[in-house]
Amino acid sequence: MIVSIIYLAILVLAVAGIWKTFEKAGQPGWGAIIPIYNIYLMTQIAQKPGWWTIMFFIPLVNIIFAIMLFHEIAKRFGQGIGFTIGLLLLSFVFFPILGFGEATYQAAPKAE
Secondary structure, eight states: OHHHHHHHHHHHHHHHHHHHHHHHTTSOGGGGGSTTHHHHHHHHHTTOOTTHHHHTTSTTHHHHHHHHHHHHHHHHTTOOHHHHHHHHHOHHHHHHHHHHSSOOOOOOOOOO
16 A cells, blocks of 8 residues: 555656656646657657657667657756666656756757
């Protein structure tokens, strides 16, 4: 019972962190709780094409694309490779750091 409560608390914290991260990046926060759509929103935050979402359905390829996607998200928030590794391995800790912390979203300038 206690383990279930702790698990639920960590889950709520992780979802809240992703929700706030999405809002900081100008995306709808509720998108964090919609499967597949949340991956699409992450591609938009990383400023990558939406078709990247499809790559998450291909075994092994999805790992490569997740690494690249999380790295781009970390870069957009002014973070480095260490933060990318944190997002990959401990996303339930690092997304709340992005969402509730001092980091601000920095969109890349659009090419004209």
